[in-house]
Amino acid sequence: MVCRMFRIEAEVDKARRDLLRSRLRDTNTAASPVLAALRGTPGERDLPLHVWALDSSGDLAGGLVGHTWASWLHITYLWVDAVHRGTGLGSRLLAEAEDLARTTRGCTASRLETWDFQAPDFYKKKGYRVVGVIPDYPPGITEYTLTKRLA
Structure with a gap:
C-alpha cells in the first residue's frame, strides 16, 4: 500500500530522529556486508x-x-x-x-x-x-x- 498523504513538519523531535537513525542504520546494514559485519561489535x-x-x-x-x-x-x-x-x-x-x-x-x-x-x-x-x-x-x-x- 502506497501512502499518498503526507504532513511535512519542521521541528526538533528526538524520538523521531532516533527512529529514523535506527531505520537508516538497518537499511544500510542490510545493503553493506561491511556494516553488517560491524553490527553488534564494540566498534559499531x-x-x-x-x-x-x-x-x-x-x-x-x-x-x-x-x-x-x-x-x-x-x-x-x-x-x-x-x-x-x-x-x-x-x-x-x-x-x-x-x-x-x-x-x-x-x-x-x-x-x-x-x-x-x-x-x-x-x-x-x-x-x-x-x-x-x-x-x-x-x-x-x-x-x-x-x-x-x-x-
Whole structure:
C-alpha cells in the first residue's frame, strides 16, 4: 500500500530522529556486508570522546568533542581560548584524543571538517591530509575534510 498523504513538519523531535537513525542504520546494514559485519561489535557503537583543558581557575581553556565509530575517531569540535592559543594546547588536546581513540577504542583513523579561516594548516602539520573540499560552504568560505591514519 502506497501512502499518498503526507504532513511535512519542521521541528526538533528526538524520538523521531532516533527512529529514523535506527531505520537508516538497518537499511544500510542490510545493503553493506561491511556494516553488517560491524553490527553488534564494540566498534559499531557510536561513543562520545571528549578531552577538556581547564586553566588554574578551573575555567575552560580549550576542549575537543568527538566520537568514535567503526574504528574511526570523528572530531566534531576543537577549540582553544584566545589567551591559550600558540601555547601548544590545541596540539595536546588533539594528541590526547587520538591516543585515547587508538589505545582504548581501537581506532585506526581520524577525520574532521574545518573551514579555510580556521585550522586546515594546523591539521596538515599534525599529519592530516585533505580528502575533500567544498567551496562556498557557506558562501565565501571553503570547507575541508581531512583524515589521518592513527595506527
